[in-house]
Amino acid sequence: MKIRTLIGLIATTTLLASGPMALATEKVYIPMISKGFQHQFWQAVKAGADKAAAEFDIEITFEGPDNETMVDRQIDMLAAALAKKPTALGFAALDSQAAIPLLRQAKRAGIPVIAFDSGVESSIPLSTAATDNKAAAALAADKMAHHIGGKGQVAVVAHDQTSRTGIDRRDGFLERIKSKYPEIRVVSVQYGGGDQLKSTELTKAILTANPGLNGIFGTNEGSAVGVVNGVSEMGAKGVVIIGYDSGTAQKAAVRSGLMAGAITQNPVGIGYETVKAALLASQGKKVPTDIDTGFYYYDASNMDNPEIAAVLYD
Amino acid sequence: MNTLAQVKKPSLLSHIVATGTHQRLLAFASLILLLFGFSIASPNFMQTSNMIAILQATSVNGVLAVAATLVIITGGIDLSVGTLMTFCAVMAGVVLTYAGMPLPFGVLASICMGALAGLVSGSLVAKMKIPPFIATLGMMLILKGLSLVISDTRPIYFNDTEGFDLISRGSLIGEIFPSLPIPNGVLILFLVAIIASYILNRTLLGRYTFALGSNEEAVRLSGVNVDAWKMGIYALAGGICGIAGLLIASRLNSAQPALGLGYELEAIAAVVIGGTSLAGGRGTIMGTIIGALIMAVLINGLRVLSVAQEWQTIVTGVIIILAVYTDMMRKRKK
Numbered sequence: 001m002k003i004r005t006l007i008g009l010i011a012t013t014t015l016l017a018s019g020p021m022a023l024a025t026e027k028v029y030i031p032m033i034s035k036g037f038q039h040q041f042w043q044a045v046k047a048g049a050d051k052a053a054a055e056f057d058i059e060i061t062f063e064g065p066d067n068e069t070m071v072d073r074q075i076d077m078l079a080a081a082l083a084k085k086p087t088a089l090g091f092a093a094l095d096s097q098a099a100i101p102l103l104r105q106a107k108r109a110g111i112p113v114i115a116f117d118s119g120v121e122s123s124i125p126l127s128t129a130a131t132d133n134k135a136a137a138a139l140a141a142d143k144m145a146h147h148i149g150g151k152g153q154v155a156v157v158a159h160d161q162t163s164r165t166g167i168d169r170r171d172g173f174l175e176r177i178k179s180k181y182p183e184i185r186v187v188s189v190q191y192g193g194g195d196q197l198k199s200t201e202l203t204k205a206i207l208t209a210n211p212g213l214n215g216i217f218g219t220n221e222g223s224a225v226g227v228v229n230g231v232s233e234m235g236a237k238g239v240v241i242i243g244y245d246s247g248t249a250q251k252a253a254v255r256s257g258l259m260a261g262a263i264t265q266n267p268v269g270i271g272y273e274t275v276k277a278a279l280l281a282s283q284g285k286k287v288p289t290d291i292d293t294g295f296y297y298y299d300a301s302n303m304d305n306p307e308i309a310a311v312l313y314d
Numbered sequence: 315m316n317t318l319a320q321v322k323k324p325s326l327l328s329h330i331v332a333t334g335t336h337q338r339l340l341a342f343a344s345l346i347l348l349l350f351g352f353s354i355a356s357p358n359f360m361q362t363s364n365m366i367a368i369l370q371a372t373s374v375n376g377v378l379a380v381a382a383t384l385v386i387i388t389g390g391i392d393l394s395v396g397t398l399m400t401f402c403a404v405m406a407g408v409v410l411t412y413a414g415m416p417l418p419f420g421v422l423a424s425i426c427m428g429a430l431a432g433l434v435s436g437s438l439v440a441k442m443k444i445p446p447f448i449a450t451l452g453m454m455l456i457l458k459g460l461s462l463v464i465s466d467t468r469p470i471y472f473n474d475t476e477g478f479d480l481i482s483r484g485s486l487i488g489e490i491f492p493s494l495p496i497p498n499g500v501l502i503l504f505l506v507a508i509i510a511s512y513i514l515n516r517t518l519l520g521r522y523t524f525a526l527g528s529n530e531e532a533v534r535l536s537g538v539n540v541d542a543w544k545m546g547i548y549a550l551a552g553g554i555c556g557i558a559g560l561l562i563a564s565r566l567n568s569a570q571p572a573l574g575l576g577y578e579l580e581a582i583a584a585v586v587i588g589g590t591s592l593a594g595g596r597g598t599i600m601g602t603i604i605g606a607l608i609m610a611v612l613i614n615g616l617r618v619l620s621v622a623q624e625w626q627t628i629v630t631g632v633i634i635i636l637a638v639y640t641d642m643m644r645k646r647k648k
């Protein structure tokens with residue numbers, strides 16, 4: 001009985017799996033190894049990659065570890081992707097150094113690599129499709145200054161102090177405030193790990209310590225939603241909130257006016273441009289070293305414009 | 315107190331051999347079937363490089379699973395194996411990168427800190443009578459926090475330690491047989507498995523491990539110092555986690571302080587697929603290794619077949635339940 005169960009299982013697995021393979025052998029195949037999978041941001045990147053795949057009639061797969069600490073799992077995914085002898089590869093490294101041996105292997109096998117979302121510190125990727133996070137955060141600083149009238153106290157709730165995006169968004173904001181708005185003082189920069197609940201608690205602590213606070217910048221979806229929750233739980237009035245990325249909760253906050261506005265990256269564009277660059281590179285065509293996938297500022301007034309609505313995700 | 319060991323020995327041993335063989339055969343057959351199935355489904359699966367990738371993916375989880383097996387056989391559970399691994403990797407980083415000491419000190423630091431942390435878990439369980447689930451849950455969080463504090467939440471790189479990357483990535487076998495570049499990490503996994511298997515089946519510590527899991531009270535009543543033996547097992551498991559810490563740090567050429575949560579569950583999954591009973595008193599290292607291989611083959615195979623990631627996790631879950639179910643059915647028939 002047990003043997004039969006096992007055989008049944010194997011057969012199911014095989015059937016389940018061999019379907020897509022039959023198609024895949026004919027087509028150009030580009031695996032995308034991402035930093036994550038289940039967050040809405042990554043699903044939006046995947047949607048962009050799928051769009052490019054449909055447009056150019058190629059096969060893609062999209063995989064990433066359960067969370068952004070699982071560096072070794074990402075390496076295993078990269079190894080499995082290379083075993084499939086892909087035409088080209090899209091890769092968003094959690095830790096560039098750890099991936100170097102496999103990237104070298106890809107290079108030896110003549111598989112072009114395109115980095116996405118954040119750069120890979122290596123000369124192997126031919127191109128990087130990413131948001132200019134520093135410029136985007138500087139725009140957030142401008143919007144903040146505009147809303148609070150160019151003077152007062154602001155705070156930053158950032159997602160972390162180690163990742164490239166965390167550092168760039170924090171510094172982009174702080175540097176712009178320092179260079180352009182001498183009458184605005186940044187009273188606190190705290191890190192909530194992008195966790196909504198933690199960011200909520202942080203925000204409440206910041207508000208308690210600084211009752212005269214005029215504005216808070218949340219540097220990613222979880223941070224921004226946490227800031228909104230913290231401000232409403234404290235019942236604080238007149239605090240301008242600027243967020244980053246989108247998602248259902250953040251979009252609702254912008255629409256209702258709780259949040260003044262937010263920066264959105266173009267995750268769909270990141271996915272699309274990565275696949276496109278990978279395809280071009282595999283055909284031996286030249287691709288630019290940096291592909292700026294762009295960013296927008298949105299608020300209640302423009303979030304329904306087709307151009308903006310297309311890059312916001314739920 | 316010797317009488318217990320003598321009286322128990324024949325019945326226990328025959329018990330282990332009988333159940334062990336069956337379960338191992340069943341698990342081994344499923345492994346072969348999986349390999350066979352994936353080979354037919356995809357021409358890219360059965361290549362040397364992919365087989366090596368699978369073995370390499372097994373190495374860390376396999377070593378952790380061996381550690382978890384020892385504790386589970388005593389009727390306990392160790393939820394701290396994943397973060398303890400990270401903690402040991404960070405300690406190796408402190409010794410090698412921060413203090414600039416030579417490689418052997420780093421290896422020693424990692425294994426000793428692992429054993430020490432294991433000893434602490436063991437004392438919490440044995441002396442303070444805290445249930446193993448709670449004691450190791452606490453240790454899991456403490457060790458995670460310590461790793462972050464000690465490393466200042468940043469990865470520690472081993473660029474200055476000559477030969478550190480060879481622990482996991484180098485290949486002794488490959489130097490002898492160039493066509494078979496099996497990484498040292500895999501070699502270390504099998505060495506750890508053989509040694510743990512020897513300890514379990516051929517030493518007094520091993521015999522008491524099974525005895526504790528079967529009937530702790532009987533062992534205690536026969537005058538055995540149960541607490542000391544239990545702490546010994548947790549310390550041994552901790553030391554093995556130290557080896558896993560070295561393997562993962564070497565593979566990533568860095569100690570990643572945030573990593574580790576979730577690894578304990580995968581290790582425990584490998585243990586139960588391999589036929590070790592969570593109730594204690596029964597289990598084999600060989601079974602655990604096969605369990606870890608089954609998980610690695612399954613995940614790799616599904617990836618090579620481009621099965622969507624959502625489905626990969628579902629299939630893994632189904633396999634865990636099926637493996638334990640078939641084991642239970644077999645036992646019930648007896």
